[in-house]
Amino acid sequence: MSYHYIYGPIPSRRLGRSLGISPIPDKTCNFSCIYCMLGRTDHLTNEREEYFKLEDILAELDDALRHVSPPPDHISIVGNGEPTLYLRLGDLIRGARxxxxxxxxxxxxxxxxxxxxxREALAEADIVLTSFNAPTEELFRRIDRPCPGIAFEAMKQGLLDFAHMPRRGQLWVEMMLLEGINDSPETLEQTRWVLQDVEP
Ligand code: SF4
Structure with a gap:
C-alpha cells in the first residue's frame, strides 16, 4: 500500500522513531516563518477544514501499524504545515488511539x-509540542509572519489556558532561537516571564 498521509518512521531527537501523520496538504499553514525549512507558505490560511477524509487517514495508519517493525516510539501528527488546521483533529487522535x-x-x-x-482536541494528545518564538507582538510578526486575523495576545492567552486546563498529556514548548533577532538576554528574560506561568 502506498501512503498519502503516513510517513516514516523517521528518527527524531525529541520523539525517537516517529511515525508521522500529515492531515493537511503540503505547505498549508497559518504562519510563514522566516526560518521555515519548507520555504514561504504557499497556502496561508487560518480556515480549519477536513482537508482529507478522516477514515482514509485512519485506514492508512492501521495498515502502517501492521507493517512497521519494530513499532515506532511515537505517532506524531504534524505534516508539512500546521496540523491544527485539520478540523477533525480530536477525532483523528481518538481514532489513532x-x-x-x-x-x-x-x-x-x-x-x-x-x-x-x-484546545479540546489537543487535550487528547499524549504530548503537545507547541512553538513560542517571541514574547512580543512585534517580534512575533517579524519571525512567524502570521495570517491576517491572528492576534498575538489571544494566542498567548490560549497557551496559558491550555497549560492550565485538564488534559491527558505533557506540554512541551519549543523556541527557535534566531541569532540577532530573538536571542538577546532581554528577549529571553521576557520569554521566561511568559513561560513560567505556562510551566511546560
Ligand atoms: S509554523 Fe511550521 S510549517 Fe508553518 S511556516 Fe512556521 S515553521 Fe513552517
Whole structure:
C-alpha cells in the first residue's frame, strides 16, 4: 500500500522513531516563518477544514501499524504545515488511539490555541509540542509572519489556558532561537516571564 498521509518512521531527537501523520496538504499553514525549512507558505490560511477524509487517514495508519517493525516510539501528527488546521483533529487522535497504545504527539505552532475547540482536541494528545518564538507582538510578526486575523495576545492567552486546563498529556514548548533577532538576554528574560506561568 502506498501512503498519502503516513510517513516514516523517521528518527527524531525529541520523539525517537516517529511515525508521522500529515492531515493537511503540503505547505498549508497559518504562519510563514522566516526560518521555515519548507520555504514561504504557499497556502496561508487560518480556515480549519477536513482537508482529507478522516477514515482514509485512519485506514492508512492501521495498515502502517501492521507493517512497521519494530513499532515506532511515537505517532506524531504534524505534516508539512500546521496540523491544527485539520478540523477533525480530536477525532483523528481518538481514532489513532483506538488502533494503538503508542503515545500520540501533536507538533503545532500554537496559533490556534486561542480557539477552545482546538484546545479540546489537543487535550487528547499524549504530548503537545507547541512553538513560542517571541514574547512580543512585534517580534512575533517579524519571525512567524502570521495570517491576517491572528492576534498575538489571544494566542498567548490560549497557551496559558491550555497549560492550565485538564488534559491527558505533557506540554512541551519549543523556541527557535534566531541569532540577532530573538536571542538577546532581554528577549529571553521576557520569554521566561511568559513561560513560567505556562510551566511546560
Ligand atoms: S509554523 Fe511550521 S510549517 Fe508553518 S511556516 Fe512556521 S515553521 Fe513552517
Amino acid at each position: 483506538e488502533l494503538t497504545s503508542i503515545p500520540i504527539a501533536v507538533i503545532t505552532n500554537g496559533a490556534l490555541l486561542s480557539e477552545p475547540a482546538v
